[in-house]
Amino acid sequence: MRTKLSGLDRILTAIKLKEPDVVPHFDRVCQKVINAILPSAAYEDLVEYLDIDAARTNDKLSAWSYETVDTSKGIKQDQWGGLVRFTSENNPIPISPAINSEKDLVSYVPPDPDLPWRYKVLEQLVKRFKGERAVIAGVTDVFALSRENLLGDIGYFRAMIKNPTLIDHVNEITLDYQLRYVKNCIDLGADILWINGDWAMTETPMVSREFTKRFLAPPLQKIVEYAHSRNIPCLKHTDGNIWPIYDIIIDTGIDGLHPIDPMAGMDIGEAKAKFGDKVCLLGNVSCAFSLVTGTIEEVRQETKEVIKKASKGGGLICMSSNSIHTGVKPENYIAMVKAIREFGRYPISLD
Amino acid sequence: MVNLNELSNAVIKGDSEIVAQLTKLALDTNIPAHEILNHGLIPGLQKVGELFVKGEYFLPELIVSGEAVLQALELLKPMLVRESTSYKGKYLIGTVQGDVHDLGKNIVIMMLRGNGWEVTDLGVDVSPEEFCVAVREGDFQILGMSALLTMTMPNAAKTIEELKAAGLRDKVKIMVGGAPTTKEWAELIEADAHAKDGPSAAIVAATLVGKA
Numbered sequence: 001m002r003t004k005l006s007g008l009d010r011i012l013t014a015i016k017l018k019e020p021d022v023v024p025h026f027d028r029v030c031q032k033v034i035n036a037i038l039p040s041a042a043y044e045d046l047v048e049y050l051d052i053d054a055a056r057t058n059d060k061l062s063a064w065s066y067e068t069v070d071t072s073k074g075i076k077q078d079q080w081g082g083l084v085r086f087t088s089e090n091n092p093i094p095i096s097p098a099i100n101s102e103k104d105l106v107s108y109v110p111p112d113p114d115l116p117w118r119y120k121v122l123e124q125l126v127k128r129f130k131g132e133r134a135v136i137a138g139v140t141d142v143f144a145l146s147r148e149n150l151l152g153d154i155g156y157f158r159a160m161i162k163n164p165t166l167i168d169h170v171n172e173i174t175l176d177y178q179l180r181y182v183k184n185c186i187d188l189g190a191d192i193l194w195i196n197g198d199w200a201m202t203e204t205p206m207v208s209r210e211f212t213k214r215f216l217a218p219p220l221q222k223i224v225e226y227a228h229s230r231n232i233p234c235l236k237h238t239d240g241n242i243w244p245i246y247d248i249i250i251d252t253g254i255d256g257l258h259p260i261d262p263m264a265g266m267d268i269g270e271a272k273a274k275f276g277d278k279v280c281l282l283g284n285v286s287c288a289f290s291l292v293t294g295t296i297e298e299v300r301q302e303t304k305e306v307i308k309k310a311s312k313g314g315g316l317i318c319m320s321s322n323s324i325h326t327g328v329k330p331e332n333y334i335a336m337v338k339a340i341r342e343f344g345r346y347p348i349s350l351d
Numbered sequence: 352m353v354n355l356n357e358l359s360n361a362v363i364k365g366d367s368e369i370v371a372q373l374t375k376l377a378l379d380t381n382i383p384a385h386e387i388l389n390h391g392l393i394p395g396l397q398k399v400g401e402l403f404v405k406g407e408y409f410l411p412e413l414i415v416s417g418e419a420v421l422q423a424l425e426l427l428k429p430m431l432v433r434e435s436t437s438y439k440g441k442y443l444i445g446t447v448q449g450d451v452h453d454l455g456k457n458i459v460i461m462m463l464r465g466n467g468w469e470v471t472d473l474g475v476d477v478s479p480e481e482f483c484v485a486v487r488e489g490d491f492q493i494l495g496m497s498a499l500l501t502m503t504m505p506n507a508a509k510t511i512e513e514l515k516a517a518g519l520r521d522k523v524k525i526m527v528g529g530a531p532t533t534k535e536w537a538e539l540i541e542a543d544a545h546a547k548d549g550p551s552a553a554i555v556a557a558t559l560v561g562k563a
Contacts, residue, residue, distance in 0.1 A: 095475070157415075158411070161365060161412070201410075203547070204406055204409065208409050211409070211411065288501040288531050292501055325502065
């Protein structure tokens with residue numbers, strides 16, 4: 001019997017590619033599922049109730065400001081100046097970018113990352129969980145921020161070919177903001193960074209290897225280097241098929257990679273073999289299929305399979321393939337958490 | 352005399368200036384607009400689609416080439432309207448209710464327009480009722496619905512059911528697509544076709560109306 005670790009130590013041990021007592025777990029959980037499990041509770045109450053190993057913030061929801069533009073359509077202006085529309089999942093999806101040309105950039109005033117209210121949710125998590133569970137600060141990837149919120153998808157991809165310096169200028173703004181945001185999060189007690197933003201689609205990466213190296217990797221690397229200078233590990237999230245670019249992502253120095261997207265055909269066993277000795281793997285019970293439409297037993301078996309494929313020697317945090325969204329059956333989420341504890345106790349022998 | 356292969360090559364390279372120059376030159380030398388479209392612009396864009404599917408081109412290349420064709424189409428539009436033969440048809444598109452992701456849809460639109468379709472975009476988070484109204488009031492050959500989330504896929508099926516209930520199902524062919532969708536699911540909900548991405552959407556749409 002191994003010594004029981006705290007959630008924080010369990011997560012940090014897995015990130016260091018060592019075996020903790022049990023495969024750790026955390027997930028972002030929507031309010032609908034929280035309410036079904038623990039009526040009227042907050043996210044952090046659920047974390048405590050289910051004894052989850054970490055709690056994480058979402059910077060877009062807790063640290064960005066929005067001004068209402070059209071209440072009936074849920075349209076707001078985000079702090080970067082673009083328009084977003086909130087989904088039923090409470091995700092702000094960009095619908096109109098802040099910057100349409102170099103001219104807009106000349107007079108552009110970025111938001112101030114040092115405003116104290118941005119860190120209230122993080123501070124609450126630190127106050128409640130520090131030292132017991134990992135407190136993870138969500139940080140939007142510079143690529144996602146510059147593309148989705150500043151330039152828009154079409155504007156950003158066009159500029160990659162037609163006007164690369166525009167992207168460099170926008171990245172300077174967003175990277176400066178995010179480095180200051182990250183510094184503040186670490187100063188306030190964040191244990192880990194969660195860098196959120198997709199680099200790939202279901203079939204392929206969004207851009208070529210050349211562009212991935214030129215535009216996407218350098219800002220991520222700068223954030224990772226800063227975090228490492230403060231002894232803080234970085235977990236990178238990207239959906240999609242990253243097989244053609246996984247080495248570039250790993251070379252940025254990240255400590256963990258989520259979710260090894262099963263919907264994009266990525267197998268976590270193959271990931272374990274190819275780069276499980278370099279980064280911690282996070283994932284990948286399907287929240288597109290089994291957690292949504294599967295039976296409790298199907299979820300249990302899929303969770304077991306993930307642990308079987310990727311837990312050897314440590315380096316696995318078992319979680320959903322994106323998040324526990326409103327389509328996930330609450331009983332299936334509970335089944336996944338239970339299965340992690342049933343099958344994820346080291347030493348693991350599931351053959 | 353403009354060599355339309357050169358126009359295709361400029362589209363493949365995403366060189367919007369050369370595409371515009373060659374299109375103007377072709378018009379100046381009295382090449383009919385539909386020939387410029389069908390033998391210059393569309394073959395170029397189709398090649399771009401093939402390169403995308405093969406993993407040699409990615410979103411930036413797709414977008415730059417698509418935009419070059421759209422600019423050229425603006426030059427051709429007055430002549431195409433006069434010739435009134437070149438549009439493949441009218442296409443109605445939207446992202447299903449509950450889903451506000453539109454990158455995939457916008458690329459489909461770009462590829463469709465570049466391939467000679469007249470596209471009406473209903474936008475994102477479109478309810479079954481809104482789709483029904485547009486189908487009833489419009490003159491569309493195809494309705495395309497995009498869903499990026501598993502949880503919003505049932506709203507495509509719901510829209511098809513509402514079109515049936517309103518007696519509108521046979522008025523249009525229905526295509527569905529989006530990251531979590533499959534050909535099998537499209538058959539299950541009784542759509543007419545499935546397309547996995549923008550380039551294939553243009554091919555499938557042309558096939559559906561017998562203009563491949």
